Amino acid sequence: MMTTINYQQHLLPLSRQQLVDKLAEALTEDRFHHVLRVEQTAIKLAKQYGVDLEKASIAGLCHDYAKQRPDEDFLREIKEDGLDPDLLNWNNAIWHGIVGAEMVKHELDVWDEDILNAIRHHTTGAPVMSPLEQIIYMADYIEPGRSFAEVVKARELTAKSLTLGVAYQTEQTLAYLVERDLPVYPATILTYNAWVPQNKGEL
Ligand SMILES: [Fe+2]
Ligand SMILES: [Fe+2]
Structure with missing residues (x-):
């Protein structure tokens, strides 16, 4: 069953329906439906773990907002916002979260740092993540359309413990990259060190 959150906290100057309409425009159809599933999964986890449902809805819907943008848009945003110059060496997989959060801020007028951090960290994780950040990180990984x-x-x-879910995804992601000789974004290694060894034996 789908849960529709009525936005009341003025975290952005749009209703949920107006936000959904903007996303339908910004994303391919497949990704648009992924984003709706991430929102629903995030709301479910937010109910279970006592996190603000409106923030879960907004962060879930906005997490891939920038995914379809051309590289030039990210390169311009990195320079204009004075973001870490090492970002210039990476690609869409990294940019759409870390740099995409700045686009959500400026283009959708979302200024809540917890929501923005959830968008920033949804691909790489981070050594310290709020419950909302953990929920978006996990919702993106386990939404019902995923089948790996x-x-x-x-x-x-994740149903048992948000922390264990985060640790498991982080372990799997690093293993996936290493097995395929793919580059590892430095923050992903920091995420691994902060979450995986301490949960050894429970994963
Ligand atoms: Fe993403
Ligand atoms: Fe996603």
Whole structure:
């Protein structure tokens, strides 16, 4: 069943429906439906773990807002906002979260730092993540459209403990990159060190 949150906290100058309409325009159809599933998964987790439902809805809907933008848009945003110059060496996979959060701020007028951090960190995680950040990180990974082998265990762990879910996803993501000889964004290693060893034996 779909839950529709009525926005009342003025976290952005749009109703939920107006935000959904903007996303339908900004994203491919597949990604638009992914974003709706992430929102619903985030709301479910927010109910379970006592997190603000309106923030979960906004962060879930906005987390991939910038995913379809051309590289030039990210490169311009990195320079104009004076973001870490090392970002220039990366690509859309990293930019759409970390740099995409700045686009959400400026273009959708969302200034809540918890929501923005949830968008920033949804791909790489971070050594310290608020409950909302953990929820968006996990909702993106376990939403019902995901079908990779590890997702079953990821859903079980997340239902039991948000922390264990975060640790499991982080472990799986690093293993995936290393097995394929892919580059590892430095923050992903910091996320691994902060979450995985301390939960050893429970994953
Ligand atoms: Fe994403
Ligand atoms: Fe996503």
